[in-house]
Amino acid sequence: MSRLGGWLRGSTSKTSINPSPTGSQVDLRAQEIASIEHAMSSAAMIMNDDIDGAEERLRKGDSTFHSLGLGLCTFMRSILGFEKSIMMEASNRLNECENRAWAEMKKAQKESADTRKDRIYPPGSEHALILAEAQLMSAMVAVLHESLTEGIKGFYKLRKAFVTLDGIMESEGAYLKRRGLEPNVSKNKVAPPPPPSATMPGGFGDDDDEDLEFVDADEAHSGAQTPLKYEGHLAKETDIDKKLGDLSLNTDKSSPAPEKGVATTEQPAHAGFADGPDSDIFSDPIDIFIHSGANMCFGVLLLMISLVPPTFSRLLSIIGFKGDRERGIKMLWQSSQFDNINGAVAGLMLLVYYNGLLGFADILPTDEDVEKGAVVGYPRSRCTALLANMRSRYPDSGLWRFEEARNQGNRKDLPGAISILKSNTASKMRQVTALNSFELSLDSMYVGDYTGMRDSFLRCVELNDWSHALYYYLAGCAEIENYRDAYHAETKDEARIQLHRKKADELLRKAPTVAGKKQFMSRPMPFELFVARKVKKWEERSKALGVDLVDAVGVSPTQEMVYLWNGLKKMQAPELEKLGQALSWDRLTASEEARTKIKAETDEHAVREVCRAAIIRALGRFDEARSILEEVLVLDKLAFKGPTKDDYALPAATYEMAVLAWVEGQNPELRKASNTAAEKGSVSSKTTRTGEEAWMRKKLDDCQSWLDKVAKWEAFILDARVGMRVQTGLDTVRWYRREHGWAAV
Structure with missing residues (x-):
């Protein structure tokens, strides 16, 4: 000015x-x-x-x-x-x-x-x-x-x-x-x-x-x-x-x-x-x-x-x-x-x-x-420069510190992001404090700090009324992880086990009672519907198997949320490995007989495999991730129909196949391997370049094909969340075709 x-x-x-x-x-x-x-x-x-x-x-x-x-x-x-x-x-x-x-x-x-x-x-x-x-x-x-x-x-x-x-x-x-x-x-x-x-x-x-x-x-x-x-x-x-x-x-x-x-x-x-x-x-x-x-x-x-x-x-x-x-x-x-x-x-x-x-x-x-x-x-680099400019203009604002923490998270520095968020709790605007607390809750979830995750989500309940159902549910998910840690600890502490079991049960049952109070254009918010269905599913399973509600929980709901919020993008290899371990069936606390029945549920199995495939893909093991997803995609769609079924698993698996095709097409090492194979076969450099381009175009076509399938999918519980990823993917594919002069298939 x-x-x-x-x-x-x-x-x-x-x-x-x-x-x-x-x-x-x-x-x-x-x-x-x-x-x-x-x-x-x-x-x-x-x-x-x-x-x-x-x-x-x-x-x-x-x-x-x-x-x-x-x-x-x-x-x-x-x-x-x-x-x-x-x-x-x-x-x-x-x-x-x-x-x-x-x-x-x-x-x-x-x-x-x-x-x-x-x-x-x-x-x-x-x-x-x-x-x-x-x-x-x-x-x-x-x-x-x-x-x-x-x-x-x-x-x-x-x-x-x-x-x-x-x-x-x-x-x-x-x-x-x-x-x-x-x-x-x-x-x-x-x-x-x-x-x-x-x-x-x-x-x-x-x-x-x-x-x-x-x-x-x-x-x-x-x-x-x-x-x-x-x-x-x-x-x-x-x-x-x-x-x-x-x-x-x-x-x-x-x-x-x-x-x-x-x-x-x-x-x-x-x-x-x-x-x-x-x-x-x-x-x-x-x-x-x-x-x-x-x-x-x-x-x-x-x-x-x-x-x-x-x-x-x-x-x-x-x-x-x-x-x-x-x-x-x-x-x-x-x-x-x-x-x-x-x-x-x-x-x-x-x-x-x-x-x-x-x-x-x-x-x-x-x-x-x-x-x-x-x-x-x-x-x-441009976002970093913009952020530095805004912080110099408005040095007393917690809003720009909040964005600085998110910037750190996107650079795969979750400890750095958490450090900034913990020091950014004194904003004069309660709304900024609420945003800061929510981001701290998510980052704590990503790094496996379940006590910090629980406390931060409960703090969100005090700061605003955006979605108390989601806050209580995620705090309950944190307590499930604390309960499972105590249950499987080498040295049993019965008091600690019962404390976390009771708290998890209390928070999970509280979540559906406040669901539906926040609506979007006269419709319940998707994540609140998701929460209500999840808890109802566990309540029905608890009665059917004769176990407590917390023991009826299957695949880690915390790690499922990490996938849905795409915390994988912010994690480095050790954090991803730890996340994969948290998806183990051995973490369940039900009896062996009950555990077998939980594992046999098609949608439960599919959710775990989608989460696992995404982690393996993030670790760079693309062929292994594809094999897992292919096993999910052949499952009967009717198995995902029902008032408490996790119906997002199949479209999410389809989207993950699009991601695999994209990262393979953009991975320089894979392109290099393709060129090396061509050179060993005494193929000319011009032919090699032609072959590489054909390979890249095929990956791009595969990516768009999978994205188009998800875009045309029938309505499912989290279609808006998956849809945002799909829309960004389609924009990127259009850009890539335009830049290379490649027409769509």
């Missing part, structure tokens, strides 16, 4: 915060700039764990910018804590902000005396952006709300935000074209914005009711998304698949990386524009606000839509939404370069995406491909 600050030094009077309706256009503009500065600097306190301080400062202003900041305060509280009362407060504030922004936008359009031909955005665009931001936040709150009606309203608001942001980006694209910004000589291509519709005069949505039926958003309309590099005006394309197919993630390596802003490895300068806050194009404070905010909002929107599971994404495309992960990510990186609240939110969304959502995924580009510009991959 260096340029913005330069305009505003000394502007701190009350009149500068609350613009007067009278006065010259110059005075009004100066007052508006001052309002932006005050509101944005106040809202930025949120990113330093001071929401209360942010609200106190924001209440001193009466502009739409301050109204947006107040809405952002409650929005952050609501999405970090998932508390219903705060969600209602956020909805009310954001609705008020929408109404004010709409009125200010229409007023600005009517009264503007600015007739400059070289302006980037139409009059009122700053208020249109506020409107879109409020709609986007309101939509996210509504979709997370328990009500189906609120969820539907949320999708309507997403639609309106999409149209508004599309109009703003159209204006920006047209301005860049007038400036003659032509693309450098590279493969990068970005389709131009579609022509403005009749319902969008001025560059953004002009009425609040005419788009109720969503008739102006066909499936091929992806909006005019701004990538990290602006590429000028290219030939018009209308087919979305052609647009995506033309995108290339390679950058022009002849251009130097920017020296200022966030350090990157693939961010060449382009006509002074890609330098972000130092650009000679965006030097006006209001333009900076619009540009950084529009990139942040549109980036979030495109990324969100791209992340939904395949079955749901098809529904969204019918009503006019089609996500674009690559463009969304590029826009977020562009916004993150600006030292303002828009840049901070963009940076946070990037870290949440990379450290969180991509942490669940297995089918991703290699680090080498990411260094070359693969946007769909995980850019480790």
Whole structure:
């Protein structure tokens, strides 16, 4: 915000915060700039764990910018804590902000005396952006709300935000074209914005009711998304698949990386524009606000839509939404370069995406491909630089320390991550403390610290009400492991055995009693359904076998959760070996007769084998992992039907086969072995390369084939969780085909 600050030094009077309706256009503009500065600097306190301080400062202003900041305060509280009362407060504030922004936008359009031909955005665009931001936040709150009606309203608001942001980006694209910004000589291509519709005069949505039926958003309309590099005006394309197919993630390596802003490895300068806050194009404070905010909002929107599971994404495309992960990510990186609240939110969304959502995924580009510009991959060095930048901006925030711990975990340094999390418990924001406690619970589970895992999950119950059923269940799972450790110890301690048995029984029985209280669009949360079914299964088995509930538990539910949260990606070889040992049938505490009957249950056996195959695959023993999975995949599907059956085992096994095909195709040692075999057969180097490419293409085709099977699978209990991994895999496969010019089979 260096340029913005330069305009505003000394502007701190009350009149500068609350613009007067009278006065010259110059005075009004100066007052508006001052309002932006005050509101944005106040809202930025949120990113330093001071929401209360942010609200106190924001209440001193009466502009739409301050109204947006107040809405952002409650929005952050609501999405970090998932508390219903705060969600209602956020909805009310954001609705008020929408109404004010709409009125200010229409007023600005009517009264503007600015007739400059070289302006980037139409009059009122700053208020249109506020409107879109409020709609986007309101939509996210509504979709997370328990009500189906609120969820539907949320999708309507997403639609309106999409149209508004599309109009703003159209204006920006047209301005860049007038400036003659032509693309450098590279493969990068970005389709131009579609022509403005009749319902969008001025560059953004002009009425609040005419788009109720969503008739102006066909499936091929992806909006005019701004990538990290602006590429000028290219030939018009209308087919979305052609647009995506033309995108290339390679950058022009002849251009130097920017020296200022966030350090990157693939961010060449382009006509002074890609330098972000130092650009000679965006030097006006209001333009900076619009540009950084529009990139942040549109980036979030495109990324969100791209992340939904395949079955749901098809529904969204019918009503006019089609996500674009690559463009969304590029826009977020562009916004993150600006030292303002828009840049901070963009940076946070990037870290949440990379450290969180991509942490669940297995089918991703290699680090080498990411260094070359693969946007769909995980850019480790770039995320580290972004995190360092944010921590320097907001040194008192536990939120960035939390992300630092997740970054450590993704680097397979779980002890380091746990150390950071344990020292990060004094945040001024209870929501950040809750996130920190949940991550500490998971990491403790991964390293086998079951007492720490239990205590941290029970702490989560005290800190928020996101899913008490899951918290109690996982705390109970930790106690099962403690009970089994005591039961199988060389020196028996009967008091310790009974203590853990009793505590495990208490926690497991508590979990279903609070399940279903948290819902998503009038439906129970998948993991709460999973918990209720698991406990019911063990209760029925307990009665059938005549054993206690805790002794009726089969394959380690803790290690099953490690697989479902994909903690395997964060583990090194010794931790993986320890995990494999915890899956042994010898860990069961039932009698030999009861144990035999548990092992004979098809779904129980399949769950264990899927978990075991994933561990063996992570250890690099691919052939062994495939053999295990093939035995699972021949099992009768009917054996997984029933109210308490673990129906996710077969689709999970199918997904694991896709992962195997991908890692084999990307493994340099396997490719080297293939070349060596060819050389021994006196095959020419050209033939060897052809054979290697054929082998790699076969692995890619196999990977896509398995992913397509899972994407088309009938509904199962954890289809959304598996579906996120599948969607990321499909995006990666599409990227890989495009980069190599390989058509799909």
